[in-house]
Amino acid sequence: MVSMDFGSILIMLVVLIVLARAGSRVFDHFGVPGLIGEIVIGIVIANLVIGDWSLLGTLGISTGDDPSQNYEVVEIFAELGVIFLLFSVGLETKVKDLISVGKAAMLVAVLGVIIPFIAGFALIQVYDGNIHHAMFMGSAMVATSVGITARVIKDMRLMNSRESRIIIGAAVIDDILGMIVLAIVVGMTVSGEMSVSNIFVITAEAVLFVIAILAVALVAVPRIYGYFERRNRERFDRTGESHSGVNKLILAIAVCLGLSWFADMIGLAAIIGAFLGGMLLAEYAWEWKLEEKIEAITTLFISFFFLNVGMQVNLETLTSVPVIALAAAIILLAVISKYLGCSWGAKIGDRSLSKDSRSIIGFGMIPRGEVGIIVASIGLASGAMSSELYAVVVLMAVATTIIAPPLFARAFRKKYPTEYKLTQDDLV
Amino acid sequence: MVSMDFGSILIMLVVLIVLARAGSRVFDHFGVPGLIGEIVIGIVIANLVIGDWSLLGTLGISTGDDPSQNYEVVEIFAELGVIFLLFSVGLETKVKDLISVGKAAMLVAVLGVIIPFIAGFALIQVYDGNIHHAMFMGSAMVATSVGITARVIKDMRLMNSRESRIIIGAAVIDDILGMIVLAIVVGMTVSGEMSVSNIFVITAEAVLFVIAILAVALVAVPRIYGYFERRNRERFDRTGESHSGVNKLILAIAVCLGLSWFADMIGLAAIIGAFLGGMLLAEYAWEWKLEEKIEAITTLFISFFFLNVGMQVNLETLTSVPVIALAAAIILLAVISKYLGCSWGAKIGDRSLSKDSRSIIGFGMIPRGEVGIIVASIGLASGAMSSELYAVVVLMAVATTIIAPPLFARAFRKKYPTEYKLTQDDLV
DSSP, X not given: OXXXXXXXXHHHHHHHHHHHHHHHHHHHHTTSOHHHHHHHHHHHHHHOEETTEEHHHHTTOOOSSSOOHHHHHHHHXXXXXXXXXXXXXXXXXXXXXXXXXXXXXXXXXHHHHHHHHHHHHHHHHHHHOOXXXXXXXXXXXXXXXXXXXXXXXXHTTOTTSHHHHHHHHHHHHHHHHHHHHXXXXXXXXXXXXXXXXXXXXXXXXXXXXXXXXXHIIIIIHHHHHHHHHHHHHHHHHHHOOOOOOOOHHHHHHHHHHHHHHHHHHTTSOHHHHHHHHHHHTGGGTTTTTHHHHHHXXXXXXXXXXXXXXXXXXXXXXXXXXXXXXXXXXXHHHHHHHHHHHHHHHHHHHOTTOOHHHHHHHHHHTOOOHHHHHHHHHHHHHTTSSOHXXXXXXXXXXXXXXXXXXHHHHHHHHHHOTTTOOOOHHHHO | OOSSOHHHHHHHHHHHHHHHHHHHHHHHHTTSOXXXXXXXXXXXXXXXXXXXXXXXXXXXXXXXXXXXXXXXXXXXXXXXHHHHHHHHHHHTOOHHHHHHTHHHHHHHHHHHHHHHHHHHHHHHHHHHOOHHHHHHHHHHTTOOXXXXXXXXXXXXXXXXXXXXXXXHHHHHHHHHHHHHHHHHHHHHHHSSSOOHHHHHHHHHHHHHHHHHHHHIIIIIHHHHHHHHHHHHXXXXXXXXXXXXXXXXXXXXXXXXXXXXXXXXXTTSOHHHHHHHHHHHTGGGTTTTTHHHHHHHHHHHHHHHHHHHHHXXXXXXXXXXXXXXXXXXXXXXXXXXXXXXXHHHHHHHHOTTOOHXXXXXXXXXXXXXXXXXXXXXXXXXXXXXXXXXXXXXXXXHHHHHHHHHHHHHHHHHHHHOTTTOOOOHHHHO
């Protein structure tokens, strides 16, 4: 019990929570979504070096190849934060609502994958002519990180809008497609060949997982619930005890973390499992008072996710003019290609959507967050990507994450002027 | 962001949460406080070895000198769990109520420190005649770990009983006294001399810290609150906006972790800081709905604390007859000396307390938990304690933690037969 310097972890947590909150308040005050403030604070923390002194060092956070214990705590909190965030989004999403937007979500996802891939591939093919580089950049442009968008949707209390449902549904499908693209690219680049059976297995696993969860949510969960409901009623008639014996919050936490693990194990993002887990319990979330409890847990963790996004930015990489120019081009392309792909998908998928709604969907899918960085780091580890391009992908992931929320929030506010109320205090 | 095997951490968390819950339910079913079940599950997890296979290994938890990342997560969750638990106890404790039991709490603490110290010292002096061993054993017998008792009090919803307040107040004072005893023993054993000025500084720091918090709670907090209250009312009159701009939960988390860090830094237990932090906000806990939110966070973490207590037990140390005999004697002495010291202190300190009430207080102070283990590990590291005696202290700490709750719960139930309702489901 005494193997770690817990005091150092405690003070780091306090400093980070207070700084994140301050950043969030300042940005919020100027009408910019507070999470951008948290990301900016993360960038400042990671890059504040005065002579020999650095804020990271003072906080005991060393990142890089041999991260310190304190940085591991930041990473764990960040990951748990986005897992619980997506779980709470799932708690507000009923399966039927998601299925009702299925066709639109599918087209948004497919076009939102194809167009950014082509854009990234083409630009790097022209830039340095290395087909491996080009394929990894294409893959890194594909995956949407729905955590950022989910936070904005939750902040604005617009979980039940049709646009929100299409975005969330498309993000789930997008993640499966992104995984397939990555499998193809890794297969072709690293081993020099593409194993069709391997790709088929990965695809089948992911699709089966999602279908299985949907089926369980629609068929099994109501029956299990009904069984316990009846049993408790019978016991109540017999003994007068109303105590059901199941702690709902612990059940919810176990479902959330269990499905996150399972999704991670089969190669999907953990947050997709968390979202599906929330959806499993969505019918009972209100009755069990799950939402406010999960929100309290999310509050403790979530700022670390946004801080950590910012902490990935190494401002030193921004000193070479060609890298800056390339990064600017990639960022621009990442924003435009995703917006066009997704809003076009929305147009084909659901003719009833207005232009404003298509904009919301297009903007909502822009953030790449950590998913693009993970793709690039696989490329870097396998030698199929240069460290220069890796830095560009990190900048692209962070920049799309910063650019999207204000555009997205503004589009939402335009469409729903009265329902909108973006106050940080309401958040949790 | 990809430096850790997060999948392995997720599945470990799920397995531990589910096992702890199962253990808790089984023990609860047989009328034993559920936390004992969690401790027993911890013992089983740490000792389940079949041939080359061990459950710890499968879960990726290696403890010992070079703990694995997964075990560090368990430790952090355990520590945060007991911190948030004591914070929520503080949230239910108003300063005035605590001061009203001051005299009784002081006497309970003082006699509850002196008598166990003498008992432990005398036994080891007779056993092996080594005065350093004897002094460390005496110190390890002193400190009460209020986490266990706090959980039982919360489970039974008896936070507002006079006995509970005396126990909590005595635990705070006990921790300060324990720290002073440890400073004296370390000074005399390790450096061979005792620095009076050093002890004076430590004592003054601890006492000043507690007094400062009490003063802030009584004087400063109501004024700060009043100021913001007025400002918000004026703004509401002016603009119609009721939004105060301060996220109360984040404020509470920052106060909790900040004071935990500060207490740790000046040499007190972190949980004492957490408790005092909760007390600072006790007057507003209900209005800000803090209790249910902090309880949700506690639920996520707290089982890891009890699991980790159990995981300290190495059943292999229980193979030598002299060690078993010594451990049995120390455990018996630890239970009896604390019970007698504290119930005697309660008798002198508050003549109005009934025999039942004195029993509750005596039993409530028995658990040593992690504090005794920390004392012993300091002794072990400085060479003033043998590894055999260290194993005995660990057994004593775990055994007192297991023995106390049923006795305590039964005494409470006897005194408050109607108010009592011990259901795990109510817990959080």
